[in-house]
Amino acid sequence: xxxxxxxxxxxxxxxxxxxxxxxxxxxxxxxxxxxxxxxxxxxxxxxxxxxxxxxxxxxxxxxxxxxxxxxxxxxxxxxxxxxxxxxxxxxxxxxxxxxxxxxxxxxxxxxxxxxxxxxxxxxxxxxxxxxxxxxxxx
Amino acid sequence: xxxxxxxxxxxxxxxxxxxxxxxxxxxxxxxxxxxxxxxxxxxxxxxxxxxxxxxxxxxxxxxxxxxxxxxxxxxxxxxxxxxxxxxxxxxxxxxxxxxxxxxxxxxxxxxxxxxxxxxxxxxxxxxxxxxxxxxxxxxxxxxxxxxxxxxxxxxxxxxxxxxxxxxxxxxxxxxxxxxxxxxxxxxxxxxxxxxxxxxxxxxxxxxxxxxxxxxxxxxxxxxxxxxxxxxxxxxxxxxxxxxxxxxxxxxxxxxxxxxxxxxxxxxxxxxxxxxxxxxxxxxxxxxxxxxxxxxxxxxxxxxxxxxxxxxxxxxxxxxxxxxxxxxxxxxxxxxxxxxxxxxxxxxxxxxxxxxxxxxxxxxxxxxxxxxxxxxxxxxxxxxxxxxxxxxxxxxxxxxxxxxxxxxxxxxxxxxxxxxxxxxxxxxxxxxxxxxxxxxxxxxxxxxxxxxxxxxxxxxxxxxxxxxxxxxxxxxxxxxxxxxxxxxxxxxxxxxxxxxxxxxxxxxxxxxxxxxxxxxxxxxxxxxxxxxxxxxxxxxxxxxxxxxxxxxxxxxxxxxxxxxxxxxxxx
Numbered sequence: 001x002x003x004x005x006x007x008x009x010x011x012x013x014x015x016x017x018x019x020x021x022x023x024x025x026x027x028x029x030x031x032x033x034x035x036x037x038x039x040x041x042x043x044x045x046x047x048x049x050x051x052x053x054x055x056x057x058x059x060x061x062x063x064x065x066x067x068x069x070x071x072x073x074x075x076x077x078x079x080x081x082x083x084x085x086x087x088x089x090x091x092x093x094x095x096x097x098x099x100x101x102x103x104x105x106x107x108x109x110x111x112x113x114x115x116x117x118x119x120x121x122x123x124x125x126x127x128x129x130x131x132x133x134x135x136x137x138x
Numbered sequence: 139x140x141x142x143x144x145x146x147x148x149x150x151x152x153x154x155x156x157x158x159x160x161x162x163x164x165x166x167x168x169x170x171x172x173x174x175x176x177x178x179x180x181x182x183x184x185x186x187x188x189x190x191x192x193x194x195x196x197x198x199x200x201x202x203x204x205x206x207x208x209x210x211x212x213x214x215x216x217x218x219x220x221x222x223x224x225x226x227x228x229x230x231x232x233x234x235x236x237x238x239x240x241x242x243x244x245x246x247x248x249x250x251x252x253x254x255x256x257x258x259x260x261x262x263x264x265x266x267x268x269x270x271x272x273x274x275x276x277x278x279x280x281x282x283x284x285x286x287x288x289x290x291x292x293x294x295x296x297x298x299x300x301x302x303x304x305x306x307x308x309x310x311x312x313x314x315x316x317x318x319x320x321x322x323x324x325x326x327x328x329x330x331x332x333x334x335x336x337x338x339x340x341x342x343x344x345x346x347x348x349x350x351x352x353x354x355x356x357x358x359x360x361x362x363x364x365x366x367x368x369x370x371x372x373x374x375x376x377x378x379x380x381x382x383x384x385x386x387x388x389x390x391x392x393x394x395x396x397x398x399x400x401x402x403x404x405x406x407x408x409x410x411x412x413x414x415x416x417x418x419x420x421x422x423x424x425x426x427x428x429x430x431x432x433x434x435x436x437x438x439x440x441x442x443x444x445x446x447x448x449x450x451x452x453x454x455x456x457x458x459x460x461x462x463x464x465x466x467x468x469x470x471x472x473x474x475x476x477x478x479x480x481x482x483x484x485x486x487x488x489x490x491x492x493x494x495x496x497x498x499x500x501x502x503x504x505x506x507x508x509x510x511x512x513x514x515x516x517x518x519x520x521x522x523x524x525x526x527x528x529x530x531x532x533x534x535x536x537x538x539x540x541x542x543x544x545x546x547x548x549x550x551x552x553x554x555x556x557x558x559x560x561x562x563x564x565x566x567x568x569x570x571x572x573x574x575x576x577x578x579x580x581x582x583x584x585x586x587x588x589x590x591x592x593x594x595x596x597x598x599x600x601x602x603x604x605x606x607x608x609x610x611x612x613x614x615x616x617x618x619x620x621x622x623x624x625x626x627x628x629x630x631x632x633x634x635x636x637x638x639x640x641x642x643x644x645x646x647x648x649x650x651x652x653x654x655x656x657x658x659x660x661x662x663x664x665x666x667x668x669x670x671x672x673x674x675x676x677x678x679x680x681x682x683x684x685x686x687x688x689x690x691x692x693x694x695x696x697x698x699x700x701x702x703x704x705x706x707x708x
Contacts, residue, residue: 015278016272016279018354018355021396021598024595024708025599025602041704041705043704067285067286068282068286069280069282069285071281072281096521098521098631099625117486117487120603121606
């Protein structure tokens with residue numbers, strides 16, 4: 001039954017940032033919570049992330065970024081997702097992100113930003129509430 | 139496990155027997171009664187690495203303890219008490235704050251400020267594109283230029299960064315790995331322009347590629363060619379740059395990626411063993427290059443475990459160098475190390491509390507006998523530190539050095555039953571890992587099997603779970619949480635203009651240089667790279683003198699060496 005399929009999440013590390021501890025811990029927690037999780041590995045260009053999201057037909061993309069490039073990465077990602085018709089894929093993220101950048105990121109279309117110290121439970125719960133399987137367009 | 143050597147043990151059998159007997163009485167008469175009325179806070183107590191702790195320690199816990207064998211004297215084998223004869227009574231540790239951001243001009247200004255407030259050595263932080271050997275105009279560099287450190291494309295940037303800073307008077311540590319050969323070449327060429335020849339410069343390149351594959355994940359080429367570049371630096375400096383520390387064998391990143399203290403210790407030493415074998419294989423005499431290997435550790439929040447780790451590390455390295463490799467020069471037995479307080483222990487919540495965390499960690503590093511120290515700033519879970527935050531972090535070191543009086547006595551915790559027991563524990567557990575890695579054929583082979591990577595991923599997950607179920611309390615995060623807060627501190631913002639300015643400068647350099655010569659030298663570099671026996675340092679120095687960029691040099695080698703891809707274990 002199509003609407004009972006597992007929610008599929010892409011956890012991605014954009015750019016050159018090598019800090020993958022958070023991304024991997026979150027990816028594993030989401031997998032343990034019953035979601036289908038794909039982890040891109042490090043050093044992905046934004047185009048590569050969008051391509052993977054398309055091919056894997058994911059319901060949400062979680063971006064982990066600790067390099068300070070978030071104000072470039074998130075808006076560019078969302079723009080490129082729109083261009084290929086992935087408007088309804090939810091984008092969330094976490095990392096080293098100053099508080100006053102958060103409203104700007106949300107305005108750009110990021111659904112939620114999780115800061116250091118967020119519990120895995122909070123993230124899992126949020127995904128459960130906010131990410132539903134997308135309707136497959138034929 | 140150390141066997142009990144009765145003759146040299148400091149404790150007589152009768153004394154130990156009497157202590158055991160008295161302790162049994164105390165447990166019967168006092169302890170049992172007490173805990174039946176007031177149970178202890180937890181059923182079991184552990185170190186952060188998961189070593190179970192007793193209530194207290196007595197001579198019975200270190201019954202084989204042999205002062206001369208296990209500790210010795212400061213500056214003598216096995217160096218448990220410290221590598222220098224007078225330690226901090228002679229000279230305090232070097233205050234070395236890792237810094238760099240934005241443009242070379244901004245970084246030059248920050249370095250001059252740090253030197254003016256009593257810092258005694260520089261430590262360069264580079265931005266991500268530089269760390270990966272890419273130019274500021276590389277498509278993958280978008281949004282990251284100048285963000286996590288200073289942007290460096292060509293020698294021109296180095297000339298600006300060191301403008302007015304005498305390179306014969308300071309030492310500089312550069313946190314740089316795959317492109318270490320390029321940055322070292324730039325440092326040499328820049329010093330040359332100041333009239334300082336390469337035999338007079340002093341400093342460190344991190345140049346530790348093994349830990350990159352294990353933990354920090356800054357790589358360009360596959361493991362073998364990566365190690366070849368490490369080797370070229372070691373061989374070149376051994377012959378021409380005698381005051382340069384050629385590898386900073388780093389546990390810091392291994393720990394920050396989630397390893398326990400025991401894993402940090404074990405994997406770092408296993409990396410060190412691999413690098414010693416590499417030098418020997420390159421035809422060098424062990425006593426000619428080993429004294430120029432230094433180490434870099436993390437100092438986390440479990441105070442005594444960290445101190446025990448530092449003491450065990452020195453003793454283990456001394457044994458490895460003397461007994462395994464037969465080094466004769468006492469300086470080869472030395473483990474000199476830099477310490478940074480644990481970035482991953484800091485919290486975004488209630489950031490002022492981070493000053494306290496950093497102080498505790500810094501104190502552990504000093505009691506553990508570090509040679510240099512970086513103290514993190516309170517605001518680093520939010521962004522790069524502001525000048526004010528860096529000042530507090532720097533002054534923390536001065537307060538420990540000058541006000542606490544801990545620097546007056548060498549290795550002051552030696553002889554504590556607990557600290558000696560824990561030092562033995564760290565050593566014993568680290569040897570177990572090292573032996574396992576040796577069975578795999580050494581660290582390079584272990585990395586190819588994904589062994590240390592998977593171990594760390596496991597530990598990182600376990601650590602997070604311990605926080606989730608509150609076995610591990612972090613103030614402000616899972617206990618003593620304050621509702622809604624305003625961030626009480628200023629945050630540093632790197633101007634996005636940096637990217638444009640940097641690309642403009644790079645283009646200008648490219649217009650002005652002798653491009654035909656650069657192209658010819660790049661071809662020579664590729665040819666040299668194809669011959670495994672060639673040392674790539676001399677030609678790289680020539681290239682940077684001609685203002686070839688880091689991206690051009692590293693890019694040329696990609697054509698020969700290929701690129702490494704993340705195996706993405708999670």
